[in-house]
Structures are given as structure tokens and as C-alpha cells.
Amino acid sequence: MTVIKAALLGFGTVGQGVYEAIQxxxxxxxxxxxxxxxxxxxxxxxxxxERPGVPRELLTDNFNDILSIPDLQIVFEAIVGVEPALGYLKQSIAKGCHIVTANKVLFAQHGNSLQQEASRKGVTVGFEATTAGGAPVIRTIKELLRVNKISRIEGILNGTSNYILTLMREENYTFEAALKLSQEKGYAEADPENDVEGYDALNKLLILSELAFGEKPDLSVSGVEGITRITLEDIQKAKKAGQRYRHLVSAEMTEHGVAASIKPVLLSEDHPLYSVDGVLNAVAITASLAGTVTIKGAGAGKLPTASAMIEDAAALSGKLQTVQPLSARSLFAG
Ligand SMILES: NC(=O)c1ccc[n+]([C@@H]2O[C@H](COP(=O)([O-])OP(=O)(O)OC[C@H]3O[C@@H](n4cnc5c(N)ncnc54)[C@H](OP(=O)(O)O)[C@@H]3O)[C@@H](O)[C@H]2O)c1
Incomplete structure (x- = not known):
């Protein structure tokens, strides 16, 4: 029996999902x-x-243990924040490993340079999980870019904000009450600023824009606006007019470069993202031949995010060496 050797960086929500999905x-x-x-x-x-379900001898807190695994082929990264994850990924690429990351903060800032380094080493970077979780947005854009020209991308990319806006519209919650319920349900962090002020959506927009248009937008003029200024009265007024507030990111290629915005927008029933409620994410991509393609799905969560990472690994078919399972575990068992 031969194997393909993989390592996981991070064993929180996403790392555990990847481990489970591999089994x-x-x-x-x-x-x-x-x-x-x-x-x-x-x-x-x-x-x-305590890490129930994972053999103790697999765990390490020393990245050098990962680097010393012979014939390591895939490194799945699900750590939070830029460092030390960026350094770990660079070293993994230098070792000749394919990398698969869920780390949107890191990828929004360093995705391009990581991909260049990977390309020089003849390995790949999977980043489907960085944007819209289990909804295969990155893959769809890559497919469309083979012949189509993408002119516009619009998305609901933060499930927490969308859930809060949905509660306000459907249940007449105030923003504060909706946020509290989102925190109780585990959709919003204890510190929700990143989600409700639009910064999480910004990272995803930067990733999509770089992929679709080859450049990132300059948001220094339009700024980044979250949902904190939307009141229950605003939502009720819109509802009476048959409209819905969505926290919308959009990017469009213009003759002056990519024009983008991140803000709450009123949508009418004919808009493809009008009906996307709750914690779902969705992206509408407008392409020269295909027209508007809309993808909708779970934007976060253990298994949807793991799904994106596993599919990235599956896409390595034909690029991986298989080896005899001479375990590297003994290198750092303790
Ligand atoms: N949660 C989601 O639904 C979701 C969806 C899409 C993308 N993401 C992205 O996926 C990444 C992981 O998210 P998560 O929700 O799984 O986070 P999490 O539950 O907080 O888990 C983070 C994991 O990283 C480990 N870690 C943190 N700093 C480390 C360091 N310096 N060295 C080694 N390990 C370190 C932690 O170790 P300990 O267990 O020892 O603390 C933990 O196992 C983030 O970048 C996030 O933005 C998450």
C-alpha cells in the first residue's frame, strides 16, 4: 500500500474538519x-x-517537525492571521509541498506572492476555502476565465452580517438583539467588528478581484462600510417597498482599473442576490459569454470549509507522488 503524505497546520474548527473529511x-x-x-x-x-479523535503522536507545536517529514506532499493550513502562517507556507513551498489554505487574512495580503513562489517551485496553492467557504466560487471563476472575460462580481460574503440583516427583516430584531443572537448561536465572534464592519468581506473581495481582474481595487476613496448603521426602521421601510438590505461587495473592471465597493445596498426582487438569506454566502459573476452565474452555499463552518480544502487537494490528481508509508511519526513522537 502506498500513501500521499499530508500535514495539517491548525486544528481548530477548520483543521478538525479537514482531518475528519480525510477519514x-x-x-x-x-x-x-x-x-x-x-x-x-x-x-x-x-x-x-485535549484533542479527542486525533492520535497524540501526530500532534506537535514545532513547525520544524513538519519540515522534517520525508516525502511530505500536501500542507493544509488553517491557522488564524498572517504570521507565523505565512512563514510556514513559504517554507512548505520551498520544501516542494503543495499548499492548501483557508486563511483569508493571509491570502488577501500575500496570495499573489505565494502563488508566484509556488509556481517557481512547480507546486500549487489551493485557496478555495478563503472565500465563501463551501461554495465553489474560486473554482468557478477559474473555469470561466479560460475563455470568458469577467466584467463584474457581486457577493454576499459575510454570513454573520447577512444573518443579522435577515433577523432584522424577518423577526423585527434591532441590530443589537440580532447581533446578540448571532453570538449565542456561534455565528458571530465575541468581538464582532471584523464581520459587522465589513473587514472580513474586504479580504474576500481582494482575493476575488485579484483572481478575476489581476488587480486589487483601491478602496481608499469609497471606503469599507459594514452594517452597523442600518436601523430596524430602515429595514422596515425597505420591506414595505419590496426591497432588502444586503451587505454587498462588488468589483467591476473599468477603463480606469477595478472599481469596488463594500457597503449595505438595497436590492429589488429581480437581483440575483435578493433571496440569499441567513448565514449563506453567494456570488454573482458576470462573464462575457456565460452571462451572470450565481453560486450560493454555506460560507463558513467546519465541513463546508473542509470541503473546499479537500476539493483543492483532490484537484492535485496526477501531480502527487505516492510513497511507502514509512511513518515520520517516530521523528517527534513523545
Ligand atoms: N471557521 C470557519 O468557518 C472558517 C471559514 C473559512 C476560513 N476560515 C479561516 O480558517 C482559518 C482557521 O479558522 P478556525 O475557525 O479553524 O480557527 P480556530 O478554530 O481558532 O483554530 C485555529 C487553529 O490554529 C492553531 N494555531 C493558532 N496559532 C498558531 C500558531 N502560532 N502555531 C500553530 N498553530 C496555531 C490553533 O491551535 P490551538 O488549537 O492550540 O489553539 C488552532 O488549532 C482562519 O484563517 C480562518 O479565517 C475559517
Whole structure:
């Protein structure tokens, strides 16, 4: 039996989802990739935490243990923030590993340089999970770009904001009450600023714009606006007029470069994103031949995000070496 060696960086919501998906979908992966995917190590910050379901000998808090795994092929990264994740990914690429990341903050800032480094090393960077979770937006844009020209992208890219706006419209919650319920349900962080002020959506817009148009927009003029200024009265007034507030990101190619905005927008029933409620994400892509293509799905969560990462790994079919499962675990078992 041969294997494809993988490592996980991070074992929180997303890392656990990837680990679980590799076990539950092992047969599918084996058929696609020609060998089983073997998780050889899991990097965490706090090695003392209980991690039910993962063998103790796989855990490490030392990235050098990952680098020393012979024949390592895929590094899945699901850490929070730019560093140390960026350094880890660069070192993984330098080692000749394909990388798959969910880290949108990192990728929005450094995606381009990481892809260039990967290309020089003949490896790939999967980043489907950085934007719209399980909804395959990145893959769809890449497919469309083979022949189509993309002129416009619009999206609802923050599930927490969309959930709050939906509660305000459907249940007449105030913003504060809707935010509180989102936190109780685990949709919003204890510090919700990143979501409700639009910064999370900004990272995703930067990623989509760079992919679709080859450049990032300058948002220094239009700014980034979240949903905190929308009142229940605004929502009720819009409802009476048959309209809905959506926190919308948009990017459009113009003769002066990419024009973009991130703000609450009133949509009418004929808009493709009018009916996207709750924690869902959706993106409408307008392309020269295909017209407007709309993709909708779970924008976050353990398994939808893991799905995006696993599909990125599955796309490596034909690019991976299989090796005898001489375990690297003994290198740092303890
Ligand atoms: N949650 C989602 O639905 C979702 C969706 C799309 C994208 N993402 C992105 O995916 C990434 C992971 O999100 P998450 O929700 O899984 O986060 P999380 O639950 O907070 O887990 C983060 C993991 O990273 C580990 N970690 C943090 N700093 C580290 C360091 N310096 N060295 C080694 N390990 C470190 C943590 O270790 P300990 O366990 O020891 O603390 C933890 O296991 C983030 O970049 C996020 O933006 C998340």
C-alpha cells in the first residue's frame, strides 16, 4: 500500500474538519489520487489541550517537525492571521509541498506572492476555502476565465452580517438583539467588528478581484462600510417597498482599473442576490459569454470549509507522488 503524505497546520474548527473529511472520504480520495492520504502531523499552538479523535503522536507545536517529514506532499493550513502562517507556507513551498489554505487574512495580503513562489517551485496553492467557504466560487471563476472575460462580481460574503440583516427583516430584531443572537448561536465572534464592519468581506473581495481582474481595487476613496448603521426602521421601510438590505461587495473592471465597493445596498426582487438569506454566502459573476452565474452555499463552518480544502487537494490528481508509508511519526513522537 502506498500513501500521499499530508500535514495539517491548525486544528481548530477548520483543521478538525479537514482531518475528519480525510477519514470519512478516504475511499473517494484514494480513487482520485491513486493512494490514501495519510496525515503525518498536526501543528497546534497549545500542545497540552485535549484533542479527542486525533492520535497524540501526530500532534506537535514545532513547525520544524513538519519540515522534517520525508516525502511530505500536501500542507493544509488553517491557522488564524498572517504570521507565523505565512512563514510556514513559504517554507512548505520551498520544501516542494503543495499548499492548501483557508486563511483569508493571509491570502488577501500575500496570495499573489505565494502563488508566484509556488509556481517557481512547480507546486500549487489551493485557496478555495478563503472565500465563501463551501461554495465553489474560486473554482468557478477559474473555469470561466479560460475563455470568458469577467466584467463584474457581486457577493454576499459575510454570513454573520447577512444573518443579522435577515433577523432584522424577518423577526423585527434591532441590530443589537440580532447581533446578540448571532453570538449565542456561534455565528458571530465575541468581538464582532471584523464581520459587522465589513473587514472580513474586504479580504474576500481582494482575493476575488485579484483572481478575476489581476488587480486589487483601491478602496481608499469609497471606503469599507459594514452594517452597523442600518436601523430596524430602515429595514422596515425597505420591506414595505419590496426591497432588502444586503451587505454587498462588488468589483467591476473599468477603463480606469477595478472599481469596488463594500457597503449595505438595497436590492429589488429581480437581483440575483435578493433571496440569499441567513448565514449563506453567494456570488454573482458576470462573464462575457456565460452571462451572470450565481453560486450560493454555506460560507463558513467546519465541513463546508473542509470541503473546499479537500476539493483543492483532490484537484492535485496526477501531480502527487505516492510513497511507502514509512511513518515520520517516530521523528517527534513523545
Ligand atoms: N471557521 C470557519 O468557518 C472558517 C471559514 C473559512 C476560513 N476560515 C479561516 O480558517 C482559518 C482557521 O479558522 P478556525 O475557525 O479553524 O480557527 P480556530 O478554530 O481558532 O483554530 C485555529 C487553529 O490554529 C492553531 N494555531 C493558532 N496559532 C498558531 C500558531 N502560532 N502555531 C500553530 N498553530 C496555531 C490553533 O491551535 P490551538 O488549537 O492550540 O489553539 C488552532 O488549532 C482562519 O484563517 C480562518 O479565517 C475559517
Amino acid at each position: 470519512t472520504h478516504s475511499e473517494q480520495l484514494k480513487k482520485l489520487l491513486g493512494a490514501s492520504v495519510s496525515v503525518e502531523a498536526v501543528l497546534v499552538k497549545d500542545i497540552t489541550k
